[in-house]
Amino acid sequence: MGNGFAFETSWGTRYDAAGTRFRLWAPHARRVALVHEGVGQRSQLPMAKGEGGWWEIVTTHVPVGAGYGFRVDDGDIVPDPAARAQLSDVHGLSRLVDPRAYNWRTTEWQGRPWHECVFYELHTGTFSPQGSFDGIVEKLEHLQATGITAIELLPVAQFGGRRGWGYDGVLLYCPHEIYGGAEGLKRLVDAAHERGLMVFLDVVYNHFGPDGNYIPSYLPDFFHAEVSTAWGPAIAYGETPVRDFMIENALYWLEEYRIDGLRLDAIDSIKDTTDTPLVKELAQRVRARFPDRHVHITTEDDRNITWHIERNEDGSIPLVSGEWNDDFHHTAHVLATNEREGYYRDFDPATAEQMATALAGGFVYQGLESSHRSRKVGHSSTHLPPTAFVNFIQNHDQIGNRAFGDRLRTLSSARAHDCLHAILLLSPQIPLIFQGDEFGDCHSFCFFTDFHGELGLAVSKGRKEEFSHFAAFEDSRAQAVFPDPNDPMTFEASKVDWSQVIRPVNRRRLQVTQELLQARRDHLVPLLAGAPGECGSALVDGRAFVVAWKLAPGRVYHLFANLSDASWEIEDGVLSPAVAGAREVFSNHIYTFEELGTGVMSGYSVSFVMADDYLVEVFKDD
Structure with missing residues (x-):
């Protein structure tokens, strides 16, 4: 037995050698059975229905490492939606694990204050040659020497296939087996903490992916039939078990994996019909659960709202630590490239007024009319401290959601990019850079998936149609070389090329990044803890x-x-x-x-x- 942490969830399993509890919410089911692997065969045990539509069984018949699933109303066997591990892919049985088995080396780690954050966003599958959590561990000393204080992982919850950004996750409690699973993620967090690095995790609470999401087949109550999102029916956050599923997921990563913080993806797409926004309740419960640890939450939201990033009178953070500031990125990109397509039409390359506005007071759009959206956007943000905003000049979205995955350094002059890089890292907002930016990686980072059949064809076709009206396709021949998301080479071409680090020009760029972050530590960080608004x-x-x-x-x-x-x-x-x-x-x-x-x-x-x-x-x- 190790010294691991086990977070008790409403859903899924609670392991104990004396009897493991298996639990599933299915209020309209007539029968639910636990299916598990026996000696050369699968066995089935009936589960009992309790209050509130919860089905439960406590049994010793499933040993650690064995596979299990649920059969609802004699239908197909489905994986545990709160599984901590899978035997293989999202279509197979879940695997029982004992969370306490891991032996942590950094149990005394209490995190680092928010104002010390320097984010390094990375994708586990493309960051290292191994494409795994252990591959990241091998690069931690490089990141530490660069001056990074927090690595931010794109979503790692298991999704369909072996390649993907992670935003199509369907088993939200299960670190993807292809990356190293639960053990691998814990080794990464432990190793990062040994080097004084925080680990943040990107989590998606606005939708499930299209491949391997079995919940609608037996639990339609989990979704709103009458409320839609860009990905289909909205998640029914008015149902307490559904709400608990997501909030407990956040607490689970922070406690069982000792994660230091979460980035909540696209909270503007969370269609919560209750009186208390999910983000508010989630943040409150996180703050209450971890009063003695530095635990942080960031959000992405294109509405330019501020209620969730407000500060207390003493400057402390009651809810969300920082909001990703797309406005800063957009004005930086337009100044560097003169592009005016899509949302860039709201930004002016002839003047730096919008950049100065973002640096001095947060958002550019603080109630202004947006020509791109044909409405007024945003709320006043000048009263907030600079540290309420996370700034970046590129990230996975802004690179990967270009037709050819171009990085800003290849789209702008070196002189312009170097100025923006310095402005990003030495301004008092919280900076974020994307993998490889520290040494000036110019390789593309594309959108990639591992879907098959009709779904794969639909994604490939839809991706081309999405960009058909952009300047990248003004030459029809561009269609012939457009990177197909499902082509394995699109994934391979998106990997960080670490051989660049030894080249003189890249070594110099790394030197400058190190110099900038050293200056940030020495001169700026000591002033940020008490930085005021206005x-x-x-x-x-x-x-x-x-x-x-x-x-x-x-x-x-x-x-x-x-x-x-x-x-x-x-x-x-x-x-x-x-x-x-x-x-x-x-x-x-x-x-x-x-x-x-x-x-x-x-x-x-x-x-x-x-x-x-x-x-x-x-x-x-x-």
């Missing part, structure tokens, strides 16, 4: 701007940036940094800080400066 001010002149954040009394942090080719003659009462006694934190050219003293910035220059007061006279009146 602390940012901005001055914009075309594609050049200054943003100043008053992070503490007598500590004003400045970003001077020129994202154009032409030199910028700084006016409007900017003081000389040399005269004001300012200290350089980082500049992307050795002469930039000295130039600032003369009131000039060369093209594509960035400089971060710490001072005792504002270096821009007009900010002093704010």
